[in-house]
Amino acid sequence: TPAPAAPPRPATVPPTPAAPVPNFVTWRPGPEALWKRALPSVVVAYGGPVIHNTIDAARAQLKGDKDGRRIWGVDLPPPDSGGAPKRWFVATPAEVDEGYARLPPQDRHVYEVIDARRACWAYF
16 A cells, blocks of 8 residues: 655745844833832821922922921933923922932932022032
8 A cells, every 4th residue: 555645844934033022121100109118107198208399289289298308309201202201209308318219320310499598508
């Protein structure tokens, strides 16, 4: 008896290219997330530091403060349309200093919002 015929060879199909893999190694959290993790626990409310979207909200939090807290600003990366959006939080200079020390040098960007009614002491 003759040997059975070999099964037909499948058609050669080129492999599909792999989808691009996102580069999570270079992703870094933005300034708002960095400061939320860096600020000491005394600056927290509702389970995390309060970082406001508007300066008016920060001013409302500061109203009636007796502990020497001030308003601090953090610049966010600008959107495609330009400009530099900001976030604000309320803390004492000592609390900001503590958070500042927890951040790597390249992420230490924060500034005190100057209040004309009091002296500005903290310079980083």
